[in-house]
Amino acid sequence: MTEIPKTDYKLGQDNVRVLGLDIHNPVFVVSSLGIIAFVAGVLVFQAEATAAFGALRAWLMSTFDWVFMGAGNFFVLFCLLLMATPLGRVRLGGADARPDYSRSTWFAMLFAAGVGIGLMFFGVSEPVEHFLQPPLGLEAADTAAARLGMAGAIYHWGIHGWAIYAVAALSIAFASYNLGLPMTLRSAFYPLLGDAVWGRFGHGIDILAVFATIFGLATSLGLGAQQLAGGLAHLWGTPTTDTIQVLLIAGITGMALTSVVSGMEKGVKRLSEANLWLALLLLAFVLMVGPTLDIATRTVTSLGHYLAAIGPLSNWVGREDLHFMHGWTIFYWAWWISWSPFVGLFIARVSRGRTVRELIACMLIIPTLTIAIWMNAFGGTAVSQYVDRGHLDVIAAVQAQQPEIALFALLETLPLASVTSVIGLVLIVVFFVTSSDSGSLVIDTITAGGKLDAPVAQRVFWCVFEGLVTVALLLGGGLVAAQAAITAAGLPFALVLVALCYTTWKGLRATQTDRAG
Template sequence: MTEQTAFDAPPESVIDTEYEIGQDNIQANLGPFPLDIHNPVFMISGIAVIAFVFFTLLFHDVAEPVFTSIRDWMTSSLDWFFISAANVFVIFCLMLIVSPWGSVRLGGPDATPDYSYTGWFAMLFAAGMGIGLMFYGVSEPISHFSSSFAENAGAPGSWAPLGGAAGDEAEAARLGMAATIFHWGLHPWAIYAVVALSLALFSYNKGLPLTIRSAFYPLLGERVWGWPGHLIDILAVFATLFGLATSLGFGAEQANAGLDYLFGIPSTDTSKVILISAITGVALVSVLAGMDAGVKRLSEANMVLALLLLIFIVAVGPTLAVFTGFADSLVAYIGYLPALAMPFGREDANFSQGWTAFYWAWWISWSPFVGMFIARVSRGRTVREFLICVLIIPSLVCVLWMNAFGGVAIGQILNDGYQAVTEAPLELKLFAMLDALPLASISSFIGIVLVIVFFVTSSDSGSLVIDTITAGGKVDAPVPQRVFWCVFEGLVAIALLLGGGLTALQAMAVSTGFPFTIVLLVMCVAIVMGLRSEPRRA
């Protein structure tokens, strides 16, 4: 038994991806540089990015205070908005799981999955890994543990939900892991799931182009192919570009710090620029090699290295404590979740503004990138199956990773009195933790390689997503266009690092994440309208 309601699929002419969105595409054969671009979106996005890079590099001395002001104002004034929106996305996904719409199949009632569960889970695992896990795997649990354990917990510069855990080592450790899981678990994956579900539903079930604007067809109708749609896609380009630049900047900071730590290569602006340029060059080779020969092989190698590093840390560290800590951390996360997710009446401003507001904006700016990847590998799954797996599988992987890396570091402090990991700056905490384990030089070198290869695969995959959006939803646009976006991802990261370092990176992630948060909230309404017209089993 099926049900049909309000929103009908667009007319047959719209289902052709060359419809009105294609009428704006400029196609030209310029010898080795063919073009197939969506005129307003590509032109406006490209010119704006070029101008941003030019002015940031030209006036980098005055850029830092501007970026600092932007970040501080948005995180202090809008932290409640980011926290509330992320809560909405989690509740929305959970409601869809238990609703009758959970039986709707992506691709239609007769669609079959393109990948086995094993392959699909592996790709969801790959999507859950990134530079952020390398940068924050040790530094975030340690930071939260130190702040909540401090005798002055609750004072400026520290945070203390539920009264804190001042002087209580065990509870401070549980609170530190709970806060870390909060930032890497259900909330970010609910953000990604909303974008991925909208892209999959409106592309596979409604026959619309694989681009962000398509999700708004139920609300905007034919206007989605005009300026309202152009603005949505332009926002998606900016959000993705600056979200990627933030990750690339963090990766450059950590890779450079690791090279200095191991080989004495000084961590200067010049070395960071050289590092970003060299890695962007490798990413360009991957772009030119194509998805199968380039980014796919790098991703597979990266997953093997990441798994080996994780197994090594679990094996040489307190193995039993890692596994028991995994369950205890999940229990702590559930217990502290109401306090951590509360958007109003908070006294832990440093946590909600300095950590959570930035994280949610960063995840939201990444959502077109990760969402499109997930959508492209999820055809044939039911909505319920899709949401359960997208929320649970990557979240558990992130919990395991954080518990292994952060848990071992906290154990070094509590059991061995090892303070180097506490005293090290954020970008060096991983290497300080590894330094206290056997084969430190080898594991630290593998850590640097992982950061660099994550850098390359993120840049390559990100350029593909941005190019798809700026080509009107086409996934086979000419390679030179991906080369353009790959180069400018690196240039934006360089410009932000020179114009204000990590502060500038955080400022742009928050600035682009704010308007795109509104896009995602409206997208939830469009998803419901799209699901109402889909056949489902009683």
């Protein structure tokens, strides 16, 4: 077994300290200038950007669908392999390391970072849309469509997506805690490349990570702004213009800045816990006042349908439902992949002391079960209201291509709608702030060469520009622009993550003596 060579690299040795900043050269410079140029270009040439994003999205999804589908399946198999081998007993941080956070707090932080606003946006609308246009060529709006539609929704939010996060989180945590390297994505390649990771190759990896992260975050923040504006309009008749959405993005980004300045312990930790409790409160309400027994039964059966459908949904050869694959699955895998540097680094920061098996098992199983309950409580209730009672509220919203109001349309059919709708709005805001806050901390860590205590001004810079990129994508084509941006950013990162699997395997095998008992 080959021993991993030691390195003389010192944390921050390539950093430039100027004007009170502590930035990594050239990662910060190239990343920040690239983002500034993108924002300026899109805002100045909005019409041209809209056309370009539309063409780019169509080309990427039709040309490189095999890359995303194949990579998604590979990551699941890799995670299962690690869990089944003795490498799963390796403890992040060494045999004597113990977790820094309780399991409930740890799960709250990884779940809030991992699902973000998307679950609020798609939790009702996606099962309904798959019910109306089911995958694999099924007939629409019947019992079989409801079952497979729910399986398709869980498929997009379940094991495949979390396996992508697990690969990134595990590789970064192992490199940082077991090899003593800076907490950046480049460090994960050290078992394979040695000191070469501190050169141009490493710079390129970290720059790609910044771009993927910021476009992935901007997509989520854009969905959050769209849903928040839609909820306000649905409840109180406020306008849903681009100006209103820009003002919402600006206001909530300002709230995120307060949390960014507070840091990990006071900001992100408290927001993540508040996020989880608010989500559980809303979920508990729907479970109690909705068709409780039906939700419980559907959750169990939908998990069975999901496991049965994983094979057909994952196999893109010979499929006729290309709309489902290109319009949904490819977008989701690109979204998960573009979020992986952010979520992976964030989860790595809070996962010291966990074993490889514990990290993977918790990231694959618990979120999938939670998401199945959420989807069945919200989306499943909307479908059953239509099938059993003929309620058209949510169905009409989805058919009118207004998925942002689907949640509020559902809550209106339940008791205490005025209260729960406000809770829904607050939850969207908190998810928005948590994502922006966590993303700023992660991007700052990458662009500060792995430093966890870089000056606050740098985190403020990235938080502001996350908001500006969100505004640029909103004005440059909306969801189509966001899909094009994250697919373009996610494509090279899919290959990076495949390489990460090999280097992580190599590193774990070389340090098998550092294992949990």
